[in-house]
Amino acid sequence: MNWEIVIGLETHAQLSTQSKMFSGASTAFGAAPNTQASAVDIALPGVLPVANKDAVERAIRFGLAVGGENAINRRSVFARKNYFYPDLPKGYQISQYELPIVKGGEIRILTKSGEKAVRLTRAHLEEDAGKSLHEAFRDSSGIDLNRAGVPLLEIVSEPDMRSAEEAVAYAKTLHSLVRWIGICDGNMQEGSFRCDANVSVRRPGGPLGTRAEIKNLNSFRFLEHAIEFEAKRQIDILDDGGKIVQETRLYDADRDETRAMRTKEEAHDYRYFPDPDLSPLEVSEKWMGEIKAKLPELPEAKRKRYQIEYALSLYDASLLTDTREKAEYFELVCRSLEGPAPKTVANWITGELSALLNDRGIDFSQLLISGKAFAKLLDRIKDGTISANVAKEILHGMANGEGDADAIIAKRGLKQISDAGAIEKIVDQVIAANPKQVEDYRAGKEKAFNSLVGQVMKATQGKANPAQVNEILKRKLAG
């Protein structure tokens, strides 16, 4: 009998505000320890929290993006989650419990098996804890409270995913969305976006199995490996007639395994209750309307539109919409285009241009090629001035700031030779100089033809129009 893997994810997205959730201390990453921890953050007696409007606005933006106005609770409540740990100076974390700001909504993911909606349970606002450093001192732990109070949106999915692949697709789509709507910088190395995975296995269609929660997943690769390891671990136990224990496990990337965290002597009992320092958070229709009006066109809407307006496949549309910058660049190029089809633009952007950005470690905002200039380059292929291969070379020149396509073509003498007479002359020379290949070709060896084409291209430094070369060469060899 086979097993079905069931996965739900809890994601903490750090909201990209200047100041903290409940204090005016800076959230900048990398400051000297405790220099960005105010009296509120270190919980001096008598201080009171005051909520950050922009953090709330970002949470609303998220809710609108995943579920529209129905996903926004007009009234939500901050609650205290009580536990003791040295990096939590108040002895409680301010979070939301019974009434979170966002309820429901969904994230649509694309995997090899097609499109699928992953439902969201909720998303709530909370504050981050500080950081404990255990290694630096012998008998002490060092506490840095710069991170204490940083605003987080915890996004909780339903257990709707059935494989590590789906979980990764969900996490990537969510990661792309929070950056798209400008609520989180998505920097996983700095911990701005981190996932916990709830993993269980069951007989297909049967009741849910006991789950383990895996913490500490701050890369998509770790997420994938951790889920795969954990599912196999559980299946092995169940196949041997054992039982799964509900527990929290840590993923160890060095050993590629999950292991149980040392269990506390007693189970957690957070004793949530409404925070008396904070009255209920109300979202007016007016405020929500203003936030909605400012939302950019969302990736899903763009994907749909690209398929209709530009006749692209869902796959191409998805590749183009993994970041907002890429999608906007694509549209910019398409608007400036004279000849080529949007499909050509899509191929160039997701292929050569993405590779170039990758190689140079830059993104679209740092690219020196304007959408208009890129469109011109593609127009020059279409009108036969240059071949696609030469265009790649020019593209790199443009990225180096050497000027636009026409300037580089002129400067480097890259104009394609489309003069049939000139090409015929070179073809004649190549045929005369390579009797062996000519003989091979006539004897039915297709490879010999490619070699002859190569010789012609070499003789013209790649400038001959490849279609014309093929045609002329074929004609001459036949004759």
Next chain:
Amino acid sequence: MPLSLDEVRRIAQLARIGVSDAEARTVLVQLNDIFELIGRMQKVDTEGVEPMSHGQDLKLRLRDDAVTERDQREGFQSLAPQVEQGLYLVPKVIE
């Protein structure tokens, strides 16, 4: 539903309050009095009544997102029993 002595010890443990056996017994009686009152309140029919989450009928005040705090580490850390390299030191904790 009266509390047991074990539950009182557990509540004290969760709140990190040290109570002696004698104190636990006193607290048990006091807490049970409170629970008796709560029991009476729970008998009231609240069907259709929205749960109250705050004692005052106020909207949450929101502040603009601006950094208004300056670094006061030196002053704050002068209150701490042990500090090193800008970090507060606490007895070693490992999860």
